[in-house]
Amino acid sequence: xxxxxxxxxxxxxxxxxxxxxxxxxxxxxxxxxxxxxxxxxxxxxxxxxxxxxxxxxxxxxxxxxxxxxxxxxxxxxxxxxxxxxxxxxxxxxxxxxxxxxxxxxxxxxxxxxxxxxxxxxxxxxxxxxxxxxxxxxxxxxxxxxxxxxxxxxxxxxxxxxxxxxxxxxxxxxxxxxxxxxxxxxxxxxxxxxxxxxxxxxxxxxxx
Amino acid sequence: xxxxxxxxxxxxxxxxxxxxxxxxxxxxxxxxxxxxxxxxxxxxxxxxxxxxxxxxxxxxxxxxxxxxxxxxxxxxxxxxxxxxxxxxxxxxxxxxxxxxxxxxxxxxxxxxxxxxxxxxxxxxxxxxxxxxxxxxxxxxxxxxxxxxxxxxxxxxxxxxxxxxxxxxxxxxxxxxxxxxxxxxxxxxxxxxxxxxxxxxxxxxxxxxxxxxxxxxxxxxxxxxxxxxxxxxxxxxxxxxxxxxxxxxxxxxxxxxxxxxxxxxxxxxxxxxxxxxxxxxxxxxxxxxxxxxxxxxxxxxxxxxxxxxxxxxxxxxxxxxxxxxxxxxxxxxxxxxxxxxxxxxxxxxxxxxxxxxxxxxxxxxxxxxxxxxxxxxxxxxxxxx
Numbered sequence: 210x211x212x213x214x215x216x217x218x219x220x221x222x223x224x225x226x227x228x229x230x231x232x233x234x235x236x237x238x239x240x241x242x243x244x245x246x247x248x249x250x251x252x253x254x255x256x257x258x259x260x261x262x263x264x265x266x267x268x269x270x271x272x273x274x275x276x277x278x279x280x281x282x283x284x285x286x287x288x289x290x291x292x293x294x295x296x297x298x299x300x301x302x303x304x305x306x307x308x309x310x311x312x313x314x315x316x317x318x319x320x321x322x323x324x325x326x327x328x329x330x331x332x333x334x335x336x337x338x339x340x341x342x343x344x345x346x347x348x349x350x351x352x353x354x355x356x357x358x359x360x361x362x363x364x365x366x367x368x369x370x371x372x373x374x375x376x377x378x379x380x381x382x383x384x385x386x387x388x389x390x391x392x393x394x395x396x397x398x399x400x401x402x403x404x405x406x407x408x409x410x411x412x413x414x415x416x
Numbered sequence: 417x418x419x420x421x422x423x424x425x426x427x428x429x430x431x432x433x434x435x436x437x438x439x440x441x442x443x444x445x446x447x448x449x450x451x452x453x454x455x456x457x458x459x460x461x462x463x464x465x466x467x468x469x470x471x472x473x474x475x476x477x478x479x480x481x482x483x484x485x486x487x488x489x490x491x492x493x494x495x496x497x498x499x500x501x502x503x504x505x506x507x508x509x510x511x512x513x514x515x516x517x518x519x520x521x522x523x524x525x526x527x528x529x530x531x532x533x534x535x536x537x538x539x540x541x542x543x544x545x546x547x548x549x550x551x552x553x554x555x556x557x558x559x560x561x562x563x564x565x566x567x568x569x570x571x572x573x574x575x576x577x578x579x580x581x582x583x584x585x586x587x588x589x590x591x592x593x594x595x596x597x598x599x600x601x602x603x604x605x606x607x608x609x610x611x612x613x614x615x616x617x618x619x620x621x622x623x624x625x626x627x628x629x630x631x632x633x634x635x636x637x638x639x640x641x642x643x644x645x646x647x648x649x650x651x652x653x654x655x656x657x658x659x660x661x662x663x664x665x666x667x668x669x670x671x672x673x674x675x676x677x678x679x680x681x682x683x684x685x686x687x688x689x690x691x692x693x694x695x696x697x698x699x700x701x702x703x704x705x706x707x708x709x710x711x712x713x714x715x716x717x718x719x720x721x722x723x724x725x726x727x728x729x730x731x732x733x734x735x736x737x738x739x740x741x742x743x744x745x746x747x748x749x750x751x752x753x754x755x756x757x758x759x760x761x762x763x764x765x766x767x768x769x770x771x772x773x774x775x776x777x778x779x780x781x782x783x784x785x786x787x788x789x790x791x792x793x794x795x796x797x798x799x800x
Contacts, residue, residue, distance in 0.1 A: 301616045310431050349515075352458030357620070381429060389434045390461045403435050408458055 218329040222319050225326075225399035226285035230278040232337055232395070232402070233311060237274055237295055237362070238264050239344045240309055244297060244351070246358050258338045277362055280373060284366055285313070285400060288320035292365035296382045300357040305382045307351065307408045314401040326398035336395035340404055343392045350390065351408055384409050452515040463512040480513050484522075503530040504545055507552075524782045527553035532792060535570060547573030551582050557789045560586055566790060577603055577614035584621060591728060593625060 220228075235257055242252050242263040247270065252263040265271055284290035290313055297307040318324060363379055372378065387407035394403040452464065470476035487506040494502045507526055514521035530549050540546040550567055554560035564583045566572075573579040580603025587596035600618045608614055784791060 301612065308431065310435075312432075312435055348454055349452040350459040350461050350464055351454075353454065353456045355456070356616070383429055383431075387430060388458065388460060389431060391435070405431055405435055407431055407434075 218327055219325050220328055220397055220399060221325045222286055222288075222323070222399055225319075225397040226282045228333060228397055229285055229313070229400045229402060230282035232340075233281060233293060234274050234278045235262055235264075236309075236311070236340070236344060237277075238262065239341060240295055240297075241265060241270070241360065243345055243348060244307065244354055244358070246297060246354070246360055258334050258341055260338055260341055262341070276375065280376075281364070284364070284370065285315070287370075288315045288317065289367045289370050290315075290364060291367070292363075294363040294365070294382075296361045296363060297354070297358050298361065298382070300359050305384050305409070306354060306358065307406065308382070308384060308387070310405040310407065312403040312405070314403075316399045319399045328396070328398045333395060333397055336393065339393040340395060343404075347390070347392075347406060350388075351406070455511055459515070460512060464515055467513045467515050483513070484510065500530075500534060500540055500543065500546055503533070503549070507549065522778050522782070524553070524556050524785050525778060527556065528785050528789065528792065535566075535572070535793070541570075541572055542575050544573075544576055544578070547576055547579060551578065553789065554582070554586070557786050560789075561590075563789050566793075574606060575608055577608040577610055577617070579603070580608055580614060581617045584617070588621065588624075596621065597625070 238252070239262060241247050242249065242265075247265060247267060251265060251267050253266050254261050255264055256262070265274070281290060281293060292313060293311045295309040295311075296305055297309075298305050316326070319326065361379075361382070363382065364376070384407055387409065389405060389407040392404035392406065394401060396402070452459075452468070466476070467480065470480055484506075487502070487509055491502045491506060503526075507523070507530065510521055510523050510526060511517075514523065517523065527549055531546075531553055534540045534546060547567075550563065550572065554563040557563065564586060567579065568574075568583075580599055584596040584599040584603075587593075587599060600614070600621060603614050604611065604618065
C-alpha cells in the first residue's frame with residue numbers, strides 16, 4: 210500500500226515572532242523610502258515577499274532597525290508587545306506629522322502552553338504583500354512632506370516589562386484630530402497585526 | 417464601576433478606538449491609485465473613495481456635478497462677512513471630488529475666478545487662505561513668473577513666509593539663484609511669518625547652493641562657452657584646428673549661447689586637388705615610440721564625479737525642437753466658429769462661467785489660463 214508524507218505548515222511562537230519582527234523591519238524601510246524621510250539614493254532594491262523592496266544603506270538607520278527588530282522579536286516571544294508605532298516628525302519643530310500604527314494581538318494560549326498553530330507561509334506572505342503594496346500606494350492620500358523629517362519608533366508593551374537601557378519612556382506623540390486609514394492586516398495564527406496610518410489634516414489657514 | 421469604565425473609554429486614543437471600531441475605509445484608493453493626483457495637504461480617504469467610485473457609477477457622477485453646481489451657487493448667494501469662505505469650500509471640495517485633477521474638474525477656472533474676485537480687496541491682501549489659492553493657481557500654470565510678479569507688485573501675501581519660499585523655489589527651479597537668494601533675504605528682512613520656517617528654508621537653499629559645483633547665474637550663463645558636440649575629423653583622421661572651424665563665424669558668436677548658429681562642418685579640400693594642410697607629414701616618421709608614461713599620458717587625469725555636476729540649461733534656447741507651448745492650430749469651420757464665439761460671449765456675462773460651460777469649453781478656458789494666467793485681469797492691474 211502506497212504511503213505519502215504530508216508536510217504541515219506548523220508555526221511556533223518563535224517562528225511567528227521572527228515573521229512579525231522581520232515584517233516590521235521591511236515595513237519601516239518601505240515607509241522611510243516612500244515618505245522621503247531619507248534620500249532615495251540611500252536605498253538599495255531587494256526582492257522580498259515576492260515584491261521589489263527597498264532597504265536603507267545608511268549605517269545609522271540599519272543599526273537602529275536591526276537593534277529594534279531584535280528587541281521586538283524578544284517581546285513578541287514573551288507575548289508582551291501590544292503595539293509598535295513609527296512616528297514621522299518635522300525635524301525643525303518636532304511636530305508629529307504621521308503615525309504608522311502596527312497593533313498586535315497575541316494568542317495567549319500559545320505563549321502560556323507552548324502549543325503551535327497551522328498556517329501556510331504562502332498565505333502569510335500574500336497578506337504581508339498586500340500591506341506592502343498599500344504602504345507604497347498611500348502617497349495618493351497622504352500629505353506631501355515638504356520639509357526635512359525625522360522618525361522615531363514607539364513600542365507599547367505590558368506594564369511589567371523592564372525598559373531596556375537603550376529605550377526611554379515616551380509620551381504617545383499623538384496627532385490632534387487626525388485623518389485615519391485602516392490598511393490590511395496579517396495573521397500568523399499566533400500574532401495578528403492590524404495596520405493603520407494617521408496623518409495631520411492640513412488646513413488652509415495653517416502656516 | 418460604570419464610571420471607571422467610561423473613564424477607560426475616554427482615555428483610549430483615537431487610533432485604538434478606530435481600530436476597534438468596525439469602520440472600513442474601502443480600498444478604491446488603492447485600485448485607482450494611478451488616477452489620483454496627490455494633494456499637498458493630503459486627502460480625506462472616504463471622499464476620495466466616493467469620488468473614485470464615480471468612475472464606474474453614472475449616478476454618482478451626476479451627484480458630483482450637482483454638488484459642484486450647488487457650491488458655485490452658494491458663492492453667488494453668500495451674504496456673510498467672509499466672502500472668500502465659500503470659494504475655499506468650493507476649491508477644497510473640487511480638489512477632493514475630482515482626484516485626477518485635469519481640465520474637466522474646472523479647478524484652474526475656479527482658482528482664476530477666485531483670485532480675480534478679491535485681488536483689489538484690502539481685506540484679503542494678508543489673508544493666508546487667499547495667498548494659498550494664488551500659489552495653487554501658480555502651480556497649475558505653465559509659467560508662474562507673471563503670477564509672482566503680480567503678487568509682489570500688489571503687495572499680496574507679503575507678510576507670509578510661504579510667499580517668499582514659494583517664489584524663491586520657483587526662481588531656483590529656473591536657475592535664477594541670485595534672485596532666489598534675494599527673495600529669501602527680502603522675506604527675512606520683512607519679518608514674514610513664521611520667520612523660523614523661512615529661515616529653515618533659507619538654510620536648506622544655502623546648503624543646496626553650496627552643493628552646486630559652480631554658481632550658475634544669468635550673468636555667468638551668458639558668458640559660458642558654446643559646447644561643440646561631436647568630433648570633427650579630417651580625412652587623414654587628424655583633428656582640424658578650432659581656429660579653422662570657426663574662421664567663418666562671428667568672433668562674438670562663440671560665447672553667445674542664445675544665438676542659434678548652425679554647426680560649421682569642416683570641408684576637406686583634397687577633392688579640389690589642393691594639398692591637404694592636415695595630412696601628416698610622412699617625411700618625419702617616428703624613430704622612437706617614447707616611454708610608456710609618454711604614451712599613456714591621456715590616462716593620467718583623475719576621474720571626477722559626474723553625478724554632482726549639472727549642465728546649465730536654459731529653457732527655450734534649443735533650435736528646431738518643439739516648445740511646450742507650441743500647438744497645432746485646428747481648422748474650425750467658419751459657421752461653427754461664429755456659434756462658438758457667441759456662446760463664449762454669452763458665458764462671459766456671468767461671473768461664474770463654470771456652471772454653464774460644458775467640458776470642451778472648460779478645457780479650452782483652462783488651457784488659455786495655463787498659458788496666460790492673468791488674461792482676464794484689467795490691463796492697468798498688471799505689473800509693468
